Amino acid sequence: MDLLKNISLIIMSLFYIAAGINHFRSPKFYLRIIPPWMPKPEWLNWISGAAEVVLGIMLLFPPIRPLAAWGVIALLIAVFPANIYHLTSKGAGMKIPMWTLWLRLPIQGLFILWAYWYT
Secondary structure, rough: HHHHHHHHHHHHHHHHHHHHHHHHHHHHHHHHOOOOOOOHHHHHHHHHHHHHHHHHHHHHHHHHHHHHHHHHHHHHHHHHHHHHHHHHHHOOOOOOOOOHHHHHHHHHHHHHHHHHHOO
């Protein structure tokens, strides 16, 4: 079980680091799914991308891993409105199948449980 948990941790860490970097490499995608009622979308994109990178790195250090995992959980909850907006705006003008947008909502819950494993 320890081996599975360690491999899973590395995958999760790399996932968040890569996703965070992608906020800076492809900001247009993220800006399109930020709900219009949220202020300063460019800043929100930058902050969420930076948070993903920092939290992904923090996950690799055992003394701060629980804090990082709680941070990931908070981040996933904070960005959930973007997932809902992406769905309700029918993909925000992107050619993404609706079934994937629907599937993304419960997957967010699974990501929260995954992070909780490290609290």
